[in-house]
Amino acid sequence: MIKEKEITLKEIVSHSKEYGFIFPSSEIYDGLQAVYDYGPYGIALKRNLQKLWWDSMIKINQNIVGLDSAILMNPKIWKASGHIDSFHDFMVDNKDSKKRYRVDTLIEAFAEKIIGEGNKDKGHKIIDSMNKLLEQNDLDGLKDLLNKENITCEISKTSNWTNVRAFNLMFETKLGSTEETSESIYLRPETAQGIFVNFLNVQKSAKMQIPFGIAQIGKAFRNEIVARQFIFRMREFEQMEMQFFITPGTEKDWFEHWKDTRIKWHKAIGIQEDRLAIHQHEQLAHYADNAVDIEYKFPFGFRELEGIHSRTDFDLKSHEELSKKKQKFFDTKLNKSYIPYVIETSIGCDRLFLTILSESLTKQNIDDKERTLLKITPELSPIKAAILPLIKKDGLPEMAQKIYDDFKFDFETVLDTNQSIGKRYTKQDLIGTPFCITIDHQSLEDDTITIRYRDSMEQKRIKIDETKGIINENILMKNILMKL
């Protein structure tokens, strides 16, 4: 009788550290908040996820190509994208209720209430002066406005506010090695802009015709106000984004297309359907006319894993305006030029990693014996096969070594000769190795081995010659790609 237990975040964190998937950054110095490092098995899994995503985009789609743009970019890009303005939040806390508000939404709500009550002039006046203060970054002025208008917290009904503070969500750094000549630049808060500013370079050099996509995997950086829940929200994280450029007017169809394609992808890598959810955005970001999140049921609840956004021509148009370089595409079929619309698919690689761990870390109770294993689909497993001589003598280790030296060119293989066979099976279960190859005395006689399947613990005796082929069949990314 097999019983499976729900996994907690704590267990995932602990397992990740103990078995070499994720370590807290700078741990010997007490760490660094919301930054994590990937260990040996972690990076192996992460690379596999990236490879699968990359192939799902550029390998099997004739009209999607890759790009690797730099993290550092001309700061004007962030002006055009709206990040310098909208990534800059002014916050204030009510000392009585301990609630935190964005100053602009607080004042706007107050002004709208006044307008609703018939006092239009006063309401608009408040909004005007607020906008002026926001533009001037006048924190004291904003606080004075709160006090002057006696704007209160809904919960405590008081106007006992802390000072207004600015939260800049972009990491700032300096370009130039001397203090005097250096210029402020930003670590990119999203990879998308690197794609947009290379739109014409890619289109012309790779001779792309609309519709086409540009895919990119890379680091992005955000100074989150509260960054928590393990690797779910990190300050430094990896995005996998694909921007798909289309003819204006076709955005609804393409939006649906990519939404469906991406959902199919998550199912193809083995995520249970009832742990996936679609969340339709009601409030849209400054650039979007439609947006959904693909959510996964993490141990702390349903949270965004991937975003599909219809970004209109917002970004390319902004870049055209600020750079004064045309961002138009001449469509030979329509015989006219236009700024393309864009559908974005954007998934957090680290969130996907956490999804895979959450989905695959399994605690079973088999006849009162506890068993822990990582049921990662073989295509993504960090290690594909472990070669295990049953005992450490009689020539079994030598034979194992030979098999290892043969297999290692095909897939990630480990050789383990320590301890009892049971312990070694368990060790492989804990890092998600789908196949264990055991060499026993019979192997010496008839060139057969036993292959043990991780999930079922079943064993089969097969010819050594067939073994590599059987494993290869099960670990090819092609298996997943063909389901798409």
Add this chain to the structure above:
RNA sequence: GCGGGAGUAGCUCAAUUGGUAGAGCGAUAGCCUUCCAAGCUGUAGGUUGCGGGUUCGAUUCCCGUCUCCCGCUCCA
């Protein structure tokens, strides 16, 4: 940032009202072993998150600080 909880060996956790910091698992070396964390022997591993204070003496009490978890808040 606020409120609550926590931090002792790689992991899970002990340590009477303040009195020399321990176990299990894991790691490692050797022996033994024909299939699911077996056994025996040895070894390594800790300024009890860090800093200060009270005390003859602090893992234990007090203050500060860092990190993690939960809730609020925020989220392109």
